[in-house]
Amino acid sequence: MDRTAIVLIEMLSSISTLVIIAIGLAIIFGMMRVINIAHGEFIMLGGYIGVIATQRWGVNFWISILVIAPLVVGLFGVLVERLVIRRLYGRMVDTLLATWGLSLAMIGGVTMIFGNTIEGVSAPFGGVRIGAFSVSGYRLFLILVAVALLLGVLAVLRYTKAGLIARGAMQNPRMAAALGIDPDRVYMATFGVGAALSGLAGGLLAPLTGVIPTMGAAFIAQAFITVIGGGAAIVTGTGLAATLFGSVAKLVEFVSTPVIGDAALLFVALFVLRLLPQGITGRFFRRAS
Amino acid sequence: MSLTRRSMLKSSAALGAGALAGGMPLIAEAADEIVVAQIHDMSGGLDIYGAPMVETFNLAADEINAAGGVNGKPLRIVTYDPQSNMQLYSQLAQQAALRDRAAVVHGGITSASREVIRPVLRRFNTLYFYNTLYEGGVCDRNTFCLGTTPAQTVEKLVPYVLNRFGPKVYTIAADYNYGQITAAWVKKYVEDNGGEVVATDFFPLDVTDFGATISRIQQAQPDMVMSILVGGAHVSFYRQWFAAGMKDAIPIASTTFGGGNEHIILTDDEARGIIYACGYFMELDTPASKDFVARFAAKYGPNHSYLSEIPTVTYEGLHIWAKAANMAGTTERMAVIEALESDFEFDGPTGPSKIDAATHHAYRSAFIAECTGKGFQFIESHELQPPADTQAVCDLIANPDENQHFQISL
Known part of the structure; x- marks a missing residue:
C-alpha cells in the first residue's frame, strides 16, 4: 500500500520534472521553431539567479525562485532574441548553431562571473511521511506547480487575446501583419516568455539539483525528447509526452536500475517517434493546443 | 634585393612559423634551468x-x-x-x-x-x-x-562505519570504472567484516533525479548508505536525501564526498555528519x-x-x-x-x-573524517596503507x- 503510493508519487514527480524543464522549450521550439540548444543553459541561469538572489542578495527564497529567476532570464531571452535569434527565423539549422555557441558562451560566462562552486539552497518543507517512507515535501509542491504551469500556459494561449495573437503570428506572420499586428514584437515577446519559463524551471529545480555551470547538459536531451514526442499541440503534447515518458522511466527504474530506467525513456521516445513521426498530438488530440 | 623593414619582418615571421612547424624548440633551453x-x-x-x-x-x-x-x-x-x-x-x-x-x-x-x-x-x-x-x-x-586507490581508503572506512552504524549497507555508485571498482571493494570489505551489502545501485554521471533511489533505500532499511557518487550532477543526491527528511534517519559514508568540493556546494545542514575516507583533508x-x-x-x-x-x-x-x-x-x-x-x-x-x-x-596515509558543514573533523588516521589493489x-x-x-x- 505504502509502496504503491510511493511509486505513484515518484511517477508524478518524474512527470512534473519533465513538464517543468520542457515547457519553456515547448514555446521556443514547439511554437517558434527555433532549435534552442541553449535551453539547458537558460535553466542553469535561472538556477544561478535564484540561488544567488537568496544567498547573496538576501532576497526571500520564494521571491527569488518564482519571480527574480524567470524575470532575469526572460529579459536575457529578449536580449538574445534582439541580438541573435531575430536574424535567424525560418533558418532552423542556423538557430541550432547560433544557440549552441550561445550555450558555450553562457557556461563560460557564468563560470567567470559566479564561479563553479557556489553554495546552493536547501529545499523547504522537509520530509513528508507516508507509511514507512518519507518523501520530500518540495517534490510534492513541484507536482502542483507543473499542473499549474500546464493549465496556465494553456489558458493564456486559448483564452486570452495575447495568446491568440501569438498563435496567429507564429502560424502566418504576414497575415498577422496585414491585420495590424507587428510580428517582430510578438516574436520577441514570445521568445522572452519561453526564456522566462526556462528560468523559472531553473529556479524551481535548484533546491533539488544544486547549480553548476554545466548542469544544462543534464536537462537538454530530456526537454527536446519531451517536446518533440509531444508534437504540434505544444501544451497538451508536452503534458502527454511527459506523462508517458516519465511514468515508463520511473516504473522501469523501480523494477530494475536507474541506468535501465534512463534507457527505457529513450526507448519509448524512439518507439513513439517511429510510430508517430509528428509526435503524439500529430495523430491524436489534433485540435488541442 | 634591398632589405626593408617590412620584408625583414615577413621573413623572420616565416622563419618563426617554420620553426614551429618543424617542431624545433622555439625557446632555447637554457643550460642552467x-x-x-x-x-x-x-x-x-x-x-x-x-x-x-x-x-x-x-x-x-x-x-x-x-x-x-x-x-x-x-x-x-x-x-x-x-x-x-x-x-x-x-x-x-x-x-x-x-x-x-x-x-x-x-x-x-x-x-x-x-x-x-x-x-x-x-x-x-x-x-x-x-x-x-x-x-x-x-x-x-x-x-x-x-x-x-580504493583499497587504501575503503579498507579502513568500512570497519569504522560498520562498527558505528551497523552491518547493513546500501551502496550507491557512479556508473563508470572508478565507481564499479570501488563498489566491489566496499562489498569485499563489508563481507570481510561480517556485514552485508543489501543492494548496490549504479548511476550514469548525468543523473540528477534520485527520488526512486531514495524510496528504494527506505524500503531496504539499511543501517547506512555508502556513497561513491561522483561529479556535479550527483551532488543532487545529498540535497534530495536531505529534502526527503532522511538525513538524520540513515547515515552516509563516502570515499568521494568532499573530493569534488561537495561540502562547499551543499548547505551545512545537507552536508553535516557525512563520514569521509580520503588521503588528506585540510583541517x-x-x-x-x-x-x-x-x-x-x-x-x-x-x-x-x-x-x-x-x-x-x-x-x-x-x-x-x-x-x-x-x-x-x-x-x-x-x-x-x-x-x-x-x-x-x-x-x-x-x-x-x-x-x-x-x-x-x-x-x-588514509584518514577518516566527519563533515562539519564547510569542513571536516578528524576521526582517525592510518599511516602507510599499501596500494593493495x-x-x-x-x-x-x-x-x-x-x-x-x-x-x-x-
Missing part, C-alpha cells in the same frame, strides 16, 4: 579540480627553487591548460615532451585523460606523474601514480599539514581554495620528483626512476609516504616492460 611541465584543467568542467592543483604545484615549485632548485639548477614550470578536452591532452603532452623537452610531466585528472597522455609520454621517454586518486591498476614503469591537525596550509594561504590569500587530497598530493608529487632527482644527482629519466624504486620515502602534509617499487604507487595485479620488478591499465576485478 630544468623544464618541468604540468597539464591541469584550468577551464571547463574539470577546473574544480584543476585550478587548485595548479596552485599547489606552483607553490611546490617556488619552494624547490627557493631551496636552490634541483641539483643546483632552478626549475622552470611550463603550465598547460587542456580545457577539460581529451584531444588537447594528447597534443599538449606531445608539446611538453618534444618541444619543451620536459624532465617530467605532472598532470591528468580523470582516468580518461591519464590514459591519453600516458602512452604519449612513454613513447617519447618522458617521465610521468599522475597525482589524482583513482581506481588503481596502472602498471607502467614510466609512470608514478601517487594518489589513493588535518599535524604540524606538517598546518604548515602546508599556512604557506598556501600566504601565497594565495585567506580565501584560498579548499585543499583536498588531489591538490595536496599534486604538491607532494613535485617535491617527490625533486627529491628523487637530487638523490640521483641528475634529472635523467632512468636515474630518477631507479632512485624512486630504491625504498624511496617522503614526508609531506599528508604524513609519511613510501613508493612501492613493484607498482609505482604510494604507501600513504594494484599490488594484486602489477609487479614491475618481475615484469619491468609491463605497460597496462589493469581492470581490477574481485
Whole structure:
C-alpha cells in the first residue's frame, strides 16, 4: 500500500520534472521553431539567479525562485532574441548553431562571473511521511506547480487575446501583419516568455539539483525528447509526452536500475517517434493546443 | 634585393612559423634551468579540480627553487591548460615532451585523460606523474601514480562505519570504472567484516533525479548508505536525501564526498555528519599539514581554495620528483626512476609516504573524517596503507616492460 503510493508519487514527480524543464522549450521550439540548444543553459541561469538572489542578495527564497529567476532570464531571452535569434527565423539549422555557441558562451560566462562552486539552497518543507517512507515535501509542491504551469500556459494561449495573437503570428506572420499586428514584437515577446519559463524551471529545480555551470547538459536531451514526442499541440503534447515518458522511466527504474530506467525513456521516445513521426498530438488530440 | 623593414619582418615571421612547424624548440633551453611541465584543467568542467592543483604545484615549485632548485639548477614550470578536452591532452603532452623537452610531466585528472597522455609520454621517454586518486591498476614503469586507490581508503572506512552504524549497507555508485571498482571493494570489505551489502545501485554521471533511489533505500532499511557518487550532477543526491527528511534517519559514508568540493556546494545542514575516507583533508591537525596550509594561504590569500587530497598530493608529487632527482644527482629519466624504486620515502602534509617499487604507487596515509558543514573533523588516521589493489595485479620488478591499465576485478 505504502509502496504503491510511493511509486505513484515518484511517477508524478518524474512527470512534473519533465513538464517543468520542457515547457519553456515547448514555446521556443514547439511554437517558434527555433532549435534552442541553449535551453539547458537558460535553466542553469535561472538556477544561478535564484540561488544567488537568496544567498547573496538576501532576497526571500520564494521571491527569488518564482519571480527574480524567470524575470532575469526572460529579459536575457529578449536580449538574445534582439541580438541573435531575430536574424535567424525560418533558418532552423542556423538557430541550432547560433544557440549552441550561445550555450558555450553562457557556461563560460557564468563560470567567470559566479564561479563553479557556489553554495546552493536547501529545499523547504522537509520530509513528508507516508507509511514507512518519507518523501520530500518540495517534490510534492513541484507536482502542483507543473499542473499549474500546464493549465496556465494553456489558458493564456486559448483564452486570452495575447495568446491568440501569438498563435496567429507564429502560424502566418504576414497575415498577422496585414491585420495590424507587428510580428517582430510578438516574436520577441514570445521568445522572452519561453526564456522566462526556462528560468523559472531553473529556479524551481535548484533546491533539488544544486547549480553548476554545466548542469544544462543534464536537462537538454530530456526537454527536446519531451517536446518533440509531444508534437504540434505544444501544451497538451508536452503534458502527454511527459506523462508517458516519465511514468515508463520511473516504473522501469523501480523494477530494475536507474541506468535501465534512463534507457527505457529513450526507448519509448524512439518507439513513439517511429510510430508517430509528428509526435503524439500529430495523430491524436489534433485540435488541442 | 634591398632589405626593408617590412620584408625583414615577413621573413623572420616565416622563419618563426617554420620553426614551429618543424617542431624545433622555439625557446632555447637554457643550460642552467630544468623544464618541468604540468597539464591541469584550468577551464571547463574539470577546473574544480584543476585550478587548485595548479596552485599547489606552483607553490611546490617556488619552494624547490627557493631551496636552490634541483641539483643546483632552478626549475622552470611550463603550465598547460587542456580545457577539460581529451584531444588537447594528447597534443599538449606531445608539446611538453618534444618541444619543451620536459624532465617530467605532472598532470591528468580523470582516468580518461591519464590514459591519453600516458602512452604519449612513454613513447617519447618522458617521465610521468599522475597525482589524482583513482581506481588503481596502472602498471607502467614510466609512470608514478601517487594518489589513493580504493583499497587504501575503503579498507579502513568500512570497519569504522560498520562498527558505528551497523552491518547493513546500501551502496550507491557512479556508473563508470572508478565507481564499479570501488563498489566491489566496499562489498569485499563489508563481507570481510561480517556485514552485508543489501543492494548496490549504479548511476550514469548525468543523473540528477534520485527520488526512486531514495524510496528504494527506505524500503531496504539499511543501517547506512555508502556513497561513491561522483561529479556535479550527483551532488543532487545529498540535497534530495536531505529534502526527503532522511538525513538524520540513515547515515552516509563516502570515499568521494568532499573530493569534488561537495561540502562547499551543499548547505551545512545537507552536508553535516557525512563520514569521509580520503588521503588528506585540510583541517588535518599535524604540524606538517598546518604548515602546508599556512604557506598556501600566504601565497594565495585567506580565501584560498579548499585543499583536498588531489591538490595536496599534486604538491607532494613535485617535491617527490625533486627529491628523487637530487638523490640521483641528475634529472635523467632512468636515474630518477631507479632512485624512486630504491625504498624511496617522503614526508609531506599528508604524513609519511613510501613508493612501492613493484607498482609505482604510494604507501600513504588514509584518514577518516566527519563533515562539519564547510569542513571536516578528524576521526582517525592510518599511516602507510599499501596500494593493495594494484599490488594484486602489477609487479614491475618481475615484469619491468609491463605497460597496462589493469581492470581490477574481485
